[in-house]
Amino acid sequence: MSKPARLSGFPEWLPAERLVENHVIDILRRTFELHGYAPLHTRAVEPLSRLAKNGEIDKEIFTVGRLSAGEAESKNPLGLHFDLTVPLARFVTENAGRLDFPFKRYQIQPVWRGERPQDGRFREFIQADIDVIGDGALPEHYETEVALVIAKAFEALRPLGLPPATILVNNRRLIEGFARGAGLEDVPAVLRSLDKLDKIGPDRVHELLLAEAGADDRQARLCLALAAIESEDDGFVEQVRALGVSHPMLDEGLEQLARLVRAAAERAPGTVRAQLKIARGLDYYTGTVYETVLHGHEDLGSVASGGRYDSLASLGSRTFPGVGFSLGLSRLLSRLIGPEGLRASRKVPAAVLVAVTDEESRPAADRAADALRARGIPAEVSPDAAKFGKQIKYADRRGIPFVWFPGTGLAGEVKDIRSGEQSGADAGSWEPPAEDLWPRVVGGAPSHPVGRQ
Template sequence: MARISPLSGFPEWLPEGRAVEHAVLETVRRTFELHGFAGIQTRAVEPLEQLLRKGETSKEVYVLRRLQAEESVDAGEDDLDHKALGLHFDLTVPFARYVLENSGRLQFPFKRYQVQSVWRGERPQEGRFREFTQADIDVVGSGALPFHFEVEVPLVMAEVFARLQQFGVPPVRIQVNNRKVAQGFYEAIGLADVEGVLRTIDKLDKIGPERVLATLQQENGASPEQAQSCLDLASISGTDGSIADRVLALGARSELLQEGLEELVTLVEAAQQRVPGTVVADLKIARGLDYYTGSVYETTLVGHEQLGSISSGGRYDSLASDGSATYPGVGMSIGVTRLVSRLLSADLVRASRSVPTAVLVAVTDEQTRADSVAIAAALRRRGIPTDVAPSAAKFGKQIRFADRRGIPFVWFPSPEGHQVKDIRNGEQVDADAQTWEPPAADLWPTVAPTV
């Protein structure tokens, strides 16, 4: 048999890792639903022209076509072979299309969550994959969307990550900025190339302040004084109203700047009351500000900042538009696969067992296997995950079979009366399949921080 060559960038967890991923996803879904977000799912493919509208380069999009695509098609026939299709690289583009197609049936503001795989043709490395799972939330309005949703969304995400700490997820820091602050400031000091300046400031952590200063002057038309003012703005961070005072102390004034500062202060002060220390205004955050129109969010794991952002998002004033109606939105996305990969690679979390089974029913001999199967069926009817030993080996071997999988209990059937053994401590007691049940903590696999 030929040796199988692995494909990099397409993670396949072992059962223990999948249990961790499942626990994370269930917590994410439950928290989203607690806040009124309804789950949806969209197709995996979109027309290439739609995928590329967000500015993604063609080399990052996987194209989809049928291997035996026909060369011709009858006029008017809707044949996917003759449409340029690609796998979606995020969940925003398909969601925008979903909103437009269903606008007449949705109730606005519409709060949705979506957990699906996405595909991106970039070079795999730690935390970056070609196929990965994202979990998104968005709030979309019809024509208008109140600012308070820009406060709600990061607070929902903060709650998600607070709940995930039970599984060993480190604390997070959600850094926030506002397009109106950046744009209002740059325009007030006389800079016209707002998007160019934003892209340059976004490189601050990568290339350092000296090269940023040079780039602002050489490529973005800034004078030395203007370039320094941009760096001074980017140095400001905080969790209260003092950030506005520090920005205004730089001397710039405009209505847009004032509006952005009021929104930013409202956000961080609300967060400071709800989740102290988690949400921080950081004016060097520029990623996404070239297409977001209000708040922007970036989330990192404390102590694992080198992994990069594990959750990001922001406000779009035109998430979707059909030419006559506009649907503004605000949302955030969690890179679930990136998060789980760090939990597993750093051994921060473990599953209590590799299988869902809580009880293994032993088989005395093959002639009485039907009795063991009947016991297992009785336990399953009562909601207890149960398996039957694969062979009528010596009981010691059947116990080792259970132990290797982390199954906590082995059931021994007997005409004289059944017994069940906790193989972790050796305790063995009489049991009835109609009444016995394991402790609640053992019913299903659990995920907990590594000790």
């Protein structure tokens, strides 16, 4: 086989890093399931027509075909999903008769985008999504719920050494009402301009508003003044009112956002913050929008984003409004996993390496290993009957803490290769210390076991 060339934008973890990723996925699953979200896994491909936005196929979409495509396939070309929201909308309309609404699901899968790869941006990456979908209507309190579930997920990751996260909220109707109240009609252009604030700064956004949103100087100043407002409580309402813009849709957006911020502050003070510059690029959002920043990693951008969408899915006149979050797992872990960050306490699951004296006695080593595994202790057997020193080195290189030397039956000797301590033990009853049973995630704060219990 020829020399391998890495594919840019398609990162892969070494097994010791994948141990950490699996552990993080397990924590997310548990958090989502504790809140009643059911698991979903959708196919990787969708008809290209479904992946199109406003009838146009985005250049970032990966198409899927076959060298010898049949007629049916040529008529219905496929692409890889670029998020988990579009597949969800399709799944809901396809299975509406078999689902119970409101439908709460989580989904942790790879998605694909043909973007230019850069720090934290990949072409294949794992997203962890939660959404609540209603049939016809969806109560507003779910907008608080999804934000707090995501906050709980980040909280559950804190013991691994994750910094605190803040969920930033805004409301599309608030921005749209404000823009209209200020006399601006091209709302998408206003949103697009404000969305660039963090990247290009207020002066250049001011220019953009003039050039692309048809704003005059006063209107651009007003938009930038709005975008500068933020508060942990509903204090933002007064600040917006002070700008002197009024519109019924603005009132509606202010009230919605105030209710969300108050409800969140009551249940989880300090978690959610109104920040009126949050715009979100995706045009299917119709109300509340969310972003999430990790303290000290603000440059990474949002690690969990989402919003309310009222018209993503429908069957004839029947609509399925929804609200949800996408947590960028790969982006998060690209920053956190590494020699200076999170890593597994060992490279393999095994807590014990069973040594082999000679190949004739391998069955005895296998029996000892099986006895340990039967009691939930991960074990592997030495690849060969090399000198014990070499077998200990095999364990040491992988971080396996214990080496077992089989004796008669299940009796043997067990050596903690870190301390060098060795003592007699029985494979039918010996237990490693609980903290050594499974690899742990280390490198951040207190370490946590990686394996399942």
